[in-house]
Structures are given as C-alpha cells and as structure tokens.
Amino acid sequence: MPTSLIVVDDFLERANELRDAGLRLTYPDQEGAFPGRNSQERIEIDGLAPYISSIVGERLKVIEPLGSHAKFRSTLASDTGRGKVHVDPGYWSGVLYLSRPEDCSGGTDFFRHRRTNTDRRPMNDQELAALGYRSIDEAHQDIIERDGLDDSAWELTMSVPMRFNRLILLRPWLWHTAGAGFGDSLDNGRLVYLMFFAAA
Numbered sequence: 001m002p003t004s005l006i007v008v009d010d011f012l013e014r015a016n017e018l019r020d021a022g023l024r025l026t027y028p029d030q031e032g033a034f035p036g037r038n039s040q041e042r043i044e045i046d047g048l049a050p051y052i053s054s055i056v057g058e059r060l061k062v063i064e065p066l067g068s069h070a071k072f073r074s075t076l077a078s079d080t081g082r083g084k085v086h087v088d089p090g091y092w093s094g095v096l097y098l099s100r101p102e103d104c105s106g107g108t109d110f111f112r113h114r115r116t117n118t119d120r121r122p123m124n125d126q127e128l129a130a131l132g133y134r135s136i137d138e139a140h141q142d143i144i145e146r147d148g149l150d151d152s153a154w155e156l157t158m159s160v161p162m163r164f165n166r167l168i169l170l171r172p173w174l175w176h177t178a179g180a181g182f183g184d185s186l187d188n189g190r191l192v193y194l195m196f197f198a199a200a
Contacts, residue, residue, distance in 0.1 A: 005110075006055060006169040007160055011096060015165040018043070018193065019098040022072040023186055033083035035181055036075030036190070043193075044070050052197060056092055056169060059200035063090045068194045072098070075181030075190040085111055085148045087121050087140075088172030094195030095170075095178075097162045103188050106179025107161040108168055111154040113143055113175055119157060120173045143175075162190075172196070 012018060025039040032038075048070075053060045063069055067089065095108060112119045122128045122139050133139040147153035154175070160168050162179065170176065183189030 002171075003056065004171045004174060005160070008055060008167040008169070009163065010165050011167040012045075012165060015096075015098065018045075018096075019100075019191065022098060022191060022193065025072060027072075027074055027186065030079065030081070033081055034086070034178070035079035035081040036073050036178075037079075038068055038194075039072040039074075042066070042070040043072075048195065049197060049200075052092065052094065052169065052195070053200070058092075060092060060197040061200040063196040063198045067196060069196045071194055073190075073192050073194055074186050075178065076184060077180070077182050077189075078184070079181045083148055085154055085175050085177050086144060087175065088196065090172050090196045091199045092195075092197040093170050093172040094167060094197070096167045096193040096195070097164060098191045098193055099162060099164060099183075100188070101164045103183055104162040104164060105182045106190070107159050108170070109156055109177050109179060110158040110160075111175040111177070112157050113147065114153055114155055115147070116143060118143075119175060120171070121175075123173065 021043055025041045027037045028040055030037045049060050049062050116131055122131055122133065128139060181190045
C-alpha cells in the first residue's frame with residue numbers, strides 16, 4: 001500500500017531562521033526550463049534524511065548527484081519559463097514553503113493527463129506497454145515534452161495550498177507543477193526549500 005503524498009505542517013521549530021538564511025543567498029539568473037531561480041548555495045539541515053525517513057516509513061538517503069537538493073527556489077510574478085507540468089528525479093521529493101504568511105498564494109498542483117488517463121508516469125515495462133510506449137524516455141517525450149505546457153491536456157486533480165513552514169512530501173513520478181509565482185522581490189515572492197531523496 002504505497003503512500004503518494006504527505007503534508008506536514010509546522011515542520012521546523014525555527015523556520016524563520018532558515019527563511020532568513022535563504023534570503024541572504026545568491027540567486028543567479030534563471031537557467032532551467034521552469035519559472036524562477038535556485039539559490040547558488042545549499043543549506044543542509046542536520047539529520048534531514050533520517051527524519052524524513054521516519055515520516056514516510058521508508059529508509060531514504062539524499063539523492064546523488066545532489067542537483068537542487070538543499071537549495072532554495074524563488075519564483076516571482078514576472079518569472080516565465082518553458083516548462084510547467086513535470087516529474088522529478090528520485091524516490092521522494094520535498095517542498096518546504098517559506099514565504100511569509102501574508103504573502104502565501106497558490107501551492108503545488110497535481111494533474112491527470114487526459115489523453116493517457118494517467119496521474120503519474122509509467123513505472124515498469126507492463127505499464128509502458130499498456131500505454132503503447134517502449135521506454136520511459138518515449139513516454140516522457142510524448143507526455144511531458146509534448147503536452148507539458150498545454151493546459152487543455154491536463155485535468156487538475158488536487159492542489160496543496162501554500163502555508164508558511166508546511167512541508168509537502170510527494171512521489172516525484174506524479175504529474176505536478178509548482179503554483180504560480182508571486183511578489184516582486186525575494187522578500188515577498190514565492191520561496192521554497194527543495195529536498196530530493198533516493199531509497200537507501
């Protein structure tokens with residue numbers, strides 16, 4: 001009986017300290033396909049992988065290579081990108097909301113792909129074959145690269161609202177996207193702390 005999504009409120013005792021540290025980091029110009037920018041630096045949270053393991057009930061380790069793990073991401077109302085609906089690498093993903101309570105808007109959205117009637121990427125050869133694909137890459141190209149930006153190709157199934165110090169733990173293979181950016185500065189914009197884990 002796999003778990004797909006866990007929401008943890010009031011995740012950190014001193015979330016304001018993590019937010020303040022994130023505000024002091026460097027945010028280079030956008031490099032990836034998605035709106036917003038990641039911090040150049042990482043801030044590791046001591047004991048994070050064991051703690052998340054205890055929440056999800058599975059032994060986890062930090063993903064390698066690290067990619068965006070332990071980085072902050074800022075997305076403003078003016079930010080645009082080439083990507084929208086997507087999947088993440090790894091076994092569990094985590095998004096910790098760190099926008100101020102008075103600024104919080106949107107959240108994280110989950111979707112059903114209308115043409116394939118799926119809410120996640122195929123996980124094995126049997127699921128690939130049932131959908132007519134020969135590989136994960138072929139499925140990704142046909143679904144995400146073809147339809148990722150086409151709102152009419154997707155049905156919104158669920159949205160987890162943003163709240164300061166709320167952690168969302170999700171299976172990275174779910175079709176999902178970050179909510180819209182907001183604000184006009186790092187201080188009042190969408191600010192999250194990212195986590196990515198593999199099975200230990």
